[in-house]
Amino acid sequence: MNESDTRRARAGALNLHGLLAHWNEVASEAWVDTLLGWEERERGRRGLERRLRAAHIGRFKPLCDFDWNWPKRCDRAAIDALMTLEFLEDATNVVLVGPNGVGKSTIAQNIAHRTLIEGHAVLFTSAGQLLGDLCALDSDSALRRRLRHYARPQLLVIDEVGYLSYSNRHADLLFELISRRYQNKSTLVTTNRPFAEWREVFPNAACVVSLVDRLLHHAEIVSIEGDSWRLKEARDRAEQRTRQRREVKS
Template sequence: MSKSVMEIQQSFRQLRMVETADGLTDLLRKAEQKSWTYLELLEELTTFELKKREEKSIEKRLNWARFPYHRPIHMFRVEEQDAITERQLKQLREYEWLEQNYNLILLGPPGAGKTLLSVGLGIEAINKGFQVYFITMGELIQLLKTEEYVNKSKIQLKRLRASDLVIIDDIMYMAMDQREATLFFQLVHQLYEQSSLILTSNRSPEEWTEIVGNQGMMTAILDRLLHRVEVIHMNNESHRLKNQQRIFKD
């Protein structure tokens, strides 16, 4: 005796094909209307399941990323600024730099579009299968200081360390004491050549040592952050690191 649709749906759920189970009635209706062959029906069932799983995976990774807002990369208007060309943006959107663990540093005053660009790149990276984590510098320092005894901090930092791309917004906007600088250095060391970083700041790297107050510690941090990096000055001219390996070629 053939099974009912509800029984088949239950079988799909037992096989953990929940999306197919939920959409089975509509898929069978389409199969009848379009006279699908058995092979075409199987193809539609598997494609439907994989597509729905990917959509849920993207939604989960977007939630984990903790973006301050959802603004895709197309909302960043290249023509409204002169910090980056259309060709360079296209190169960034190919994400070879992310696969090679390059970093990006976006410098400029408030309102220059640093966070908008970083969020846009982060959202698109998630859509391409990467895991991304967004955090402000202030939030990061608080997590690092409470990791040992606050479970929520442990969970968030575990996700951060497992990410392919970590976006730290407003880095070095305020002074750090010795313990905070040490914790930040340890994190940068852990992420070094394992994950890519996008850092936004309204201060140039030349000023970061003054904020940290420990030249040796800041030099060690900069050595890792600036080894393989592209520094983009958004509405702000600067000079930095003539010998670093770069993403954009002259």
Template structure:
């Protein structure tokens, strides 16, 4: 076994995967540049740190459950009077997250609410925040199953430690009394330590119709709207505007 193979084996034992993979190339580069031993050691460690950061980012993105379209570069502010480019830039800077503000994105289906919410979640993950994306139905299912399912229990614990939770399609469908209470207690538990980004096609006044309890709805709104920016989306549905036809495909 030569020196390179020995070092690679030692790196594997120490779980230094990036160093094991790059040690020979970095050694050749260092020899060509004539750098010091300390500079060479620094490059080795930097390669390991960079790879671990990349792996950690991928793990957190996977745990977030982001939808396919989740990059803010894809969001079009054209026609969004309440969200010009300057305001979008402010949202991207995430100062509102540090101040534990909530954001409610309200408007008709297809106007970019989910893309914007997912994009902010993706932005937060990239900045090192613990951020997750769930539909309201997924969240309710987790809350109902957390005492019965190990997976749901793990997901619930993860959400309870979040700095940002995106709840997509809030109040889309009516909730049972049990579901409404579970949802309220979840928000009540986290509202002073976690920021929420919420997408909904219903105004807060209509939420009582979904939850079926005016007192609970009022208490929920009190917690979510205390420190909150409500952004009204407008315009034609992106999906309807760019809809496909089988006849176009076949022609």
């Protein structure tokens, strides 16, 4: 393909039909490349903004500002490897396990954002939002459509599994979703519960063992240990306010 054909293909990909209609008149003009570049960059920017809104990642602290010295145990090399997104190539799942406030959601948001920047479809949701959404549907056709919605992204992040308890129906729906994505798309889960305690998250649900089995097959599991960073920040703010009050009194 020569240079002119390449430029014409770019114009076609951008659906610039007016330009294509007069291609023989303008193909040799120098400004055509400038115009194509402007249009490609602008559409790329708008497309990224649209996908960011649809992904629902929310505001988050970038990993460059993450205090790696705070957790008592955290495999930074494993996190760095996840940020390369190689796990997406063979639909490997990721599970971040640890107590409240150690940075699981922040790490998940950074991985999700990186995935989005690289052009993949991403959806970030909490377990409560996901299961509440699915359980609220009152028809089989609506449920099938919604399951397809959650099964579609290259990366689905399910945050905060274990913070609430769920019914058998919730467990069945989560199992159905994980099964649809199994070995096809990557799912990232954050949880504050070891897997032995997931029966407490889904009490009396018959599918818990199968759910965990599907989720963990070919999964990358990263355990994080430590105290809550949010509690640390709250203590720091309280101490700062105390110092300020003492300074005012003195």
